[in-house]
Amino acid sequence: MTRLLDVENLTLDFDTDEGRITAVDDVSFSLEAGEIMGLVGESGSGKSVTAKALMKLNASNAIYGQNTKISLNLADGPVDIMSLRTAQELQIVRGGAISMIFQEPMASFAPAITIGAQMVEQLLIHTSMSALKAQEVSIEMLNRVGISDASTRFKQYAFELSGGMRQRAMIAMALSTNPKLLIADEPTTALDVTIQAQVIDLMKDLVKDFGMGIVFITHDLGVIAQTADTVAVMYLGRVVEKGPVRQVIGNPSHPYTQGLIKALPRLDDLDSPLTPIPGDIPSPLERPNGCVFNTRCSQFLGSQCSGEIPKFTPISHDHMVACHIYQQDQKGT
């Protein structure tokens, strides 16, 4: 099976007044059609920046690394995303073959334009539909994501809908152009837990129906465990562990992933204390040398960790971790 998306050596700096900030450092992953990949990490880990890079949507002060290669394999050939320049060229990854839904459904709809007008606009940009046909398709999509009375909602503004309804409408809009890849940037974080479950179920159903890939960004390991097939854990712009979601969550190998899981509250043992990862994520202006996690790591080994960037080591098939502990094991045996 050919892969839908290949990201190789994605490196992204921002040129700011305080100096150059590395937001994403040498990140590689790939995704197959119909697969949901979770991208997990704290705020500032670079997960949203990584996702936006797939659409080249980062601010104009973003500088992509020279070896960065992102290719999207479509039916009529691969698209080299890094080489897209003009607005016309970028349309294929902006709302065409790739769609994105954002964390705040309220803020991601323009407040003074009806939901319908925004949906129709997107369809007119990306397809050759007539305005009337685009309206039909939009109402049909709203219906499909479970919005009742879709033709009324079509004429309404985002502020007239409930939070769950807005995110459904956002999903409907994202899927209306039939994209091959959907980027979901914390799509359920701003929603109530019950609504969150509905939206996740909806997204899983839609992936099946549409056969597209999803990059699902969240800081919530619980959501990832329910939703994703594979997961990549990011810390300070680097992927520290990746693999099938059950293996990574069942056998977390990187001290950071272990810490994330220990920090989760447990419903089956209410007396067990929460163990937070000590310290804060360092400022991107003071990126640690060597392993990015070495300043907070409970299993710090010394100069090795603070001097040398760890390479990926397989834990089991497809389950990879970037940590010196395992490299040492390998050398030893």
Next chain:
Amino acid sequence: MLQFSKFFAVRAMLAILTLVMVSFIVFTLMELVPADCAERYVAFKNSQGSVITPEDIQVERVRLGLDQPYIQRWGSWIFNAFQGEFGDSCILRVDIAQLLGQKFWLSLGLCLSALLLAYLIAIPVGIIAATSKNAVLNNSLRLVSYLGLALPNFLLALMIMLFSTVYFGDSLTGLFSKEYRDAAWSTDRVMDFLGHAWLPIFILGWSATAFAIQTVRALMSDEIGKLYVTAASARGVSGSRLLMRYPARHALSPIINSVGFDLNRIFNELPIVALILTLTEAGSLLIEALARSNDQQLAGAIIFMLTASIVALNFVTDIILALTDPRIRKSIVG
């Protein structure tokens, strides 16, 4: 539609209520001026050589109704004010409505033209300043705009007049040429007026423009940074369509909102500009009444009229907002 008429009615009531409260403040200020209208007039007569006794003052007071209680006098003042009647001037002894008459409308016209000019310039320039990444363009716009904010209008007026006097022998003062000053309105008089009015309009609009550019730029930058703009460009909307339909469209409401404040700012400049350019409109009458003759009746009337214009403009912008912004419209109509 019914809800909208209700909103309209409520908003109009609020505007009138505001005016009533303003009138109370204006009226109180008029009262705070030492000595009342009767004394002032009589003192003025005195200086003209007539011999006036305290009895004369008392008679004058009764004639003007100044012996009645404060609230009652305010009541009748505001009642008349709403009908455009402000009584007689303290000093000049002529009907204020007649005295002000077209002078007020001339002033209002000058100020509204200055406001229009300010926004005609500020909206495109502000949008360009907010979106352009060209450092040279941005910095020069910023410089001009700071100059506008920092350079007082009266100084600018003086500089232009000096320049014009030295090089063209015309000091550019007044609103009319001599021959048209007291003539009846005719096409020639209108042309003459327009030939003179551009300078006060330009000077009144000068700092308002600079201020409005800053407002538009700040509002646009604010909107451009919002998530819905990123979301729209993630859907493939780009170029001027993205700019006009998303941030510009959404920055419009707060811009409309700020118009009322700017009229206020222009009014503040009016008397000084009138003084320097020796205009013969309401601004100069205000200076005359406030600073020279202490004519509280006249000053009160002018201040009340200016305030009423601001309240009216705010009322109009509120109605425009309610018609154009769905967030406000829906909160009214439901």
